[in-house]
Amino acid sequence: MRKSTLSCLTALFLLLPQLSQAAGLAQVVDYGDPHIHRVWRQMAALERGESKDVLRIMQFGDSHTGGDYFTHAFRDRMQQRFGNAGIGWITPGYVKNQRSAQVLMKMAGNWKTRIARANPENFPVGGVANLPDSGAYMEIQPKFPVNGPLRVSVWSRRSSDVTSGGWRIVMPDGEQRELAAPLSQDWQVSYVYGAGNEQNSFFLRADETPAELGGIVIDALAPGVTVDALGVVGAMQRVILRWQPEALRDQLRWRKPDLLILSYGTNEAFDVKPDFEAYYNDLQTSVRNLRAAAPQAAILLIGAPNSARKTGPGEQVGCRYKIPAALRNVQTIQKQIAIEEKLLYWDWEKAMGGACSIQRYAAANPPLAGQDLIHFTEDGYERSGADFYESFIQLYQRGRKSR
Known part of the structure; x- marks a missing residue:
């Protein structure tokens, strides 16, 4: 890091305690x-009912994203105002201590789950992969009515040099569809069209x-709008660097997101040996890789929320408990x-x-923090x-008025 950059960081560090005391709505x-005005134009056209396009938003993050509470509060309001373009991208299967606000996932049979925070291997965007045994299946039950025409896309890859079979999906209207088998050990997409039917489930089954x-x-x-929440409990921002570069390129070029949101920092704040x-x-590299x-x-970066620790090392800032040292x-x-990076x-x-806000949140009635x-x-x-x-x-x- 250049000395000038370190000087800027030091100056900002000294200002942060003063800035954080300001109450009220924190502005984005x-x-x-260079691309945000394109997002404003898309939103304005959707709001006027003059667009048939989809505004695709993807959020990557840690447990604050993996729980899909924060993201769903944002998603629900966006879809009410600009239109609902569907469930979007979801984690490929149930992951312990994580959830989706939009679907309930049930997995039968044997599945081997890999998570990028621990294993720097061949990971797709989001950092989670699931390998089933033959005969295993997954039920995806929407929590809200899903009606009308749908496209269901599945990303998969051969787990070895042995030729893999495709997937069979049963749509909520009862129709069964066959998905093409992946041709290699790189991540590939196949998709089918079908129809929703209120809150009936999707079933995804593994062949031989x-x-x-x-x-x-x-x-x-x-x-309308989709907001994809792809978080991993315990993840630090560097998890993005563990996603296979070819998968990052291929999957994002396929998805064509209009806005990427990064929401990390809590686990970095508690790192006992921060570098x-x-x-x-790493953060700069991740941003540039996503840009490419x-x-x-x-791209929108969310700063780490306030947190505190009751025991152990930390910084005393006038609260009952210390904030994490980093x-x-x-x-x-x-x-x-x-x-x-603009x-x-x-x-x-x-x-x-x-x-001290997380401590006030925890003391509120009803509590706003754990x-x-x-x-x-x-x-x-x-x-x-x-x-x-x-x-x-x-x-x-403001951006709409300035155009």
């Missing part, structure tokens, strides 16, 4: 993203010599990268109310997701 700040599953995407053939120069470099893979997409540096680097940025801690002083309650995530939506919409309204 545009530091010069099953392929490894790396992504499921359920899109309505209708204009801030490595973190800066999705050159049409705007939190301030992590937030500072995130903001610096947003400035240098991203959008939202200060989650500022939206919460500042340095007693671990890291994770939020469902009400807390709903509040934060709503705050993020309001901040995003305010910038949209």
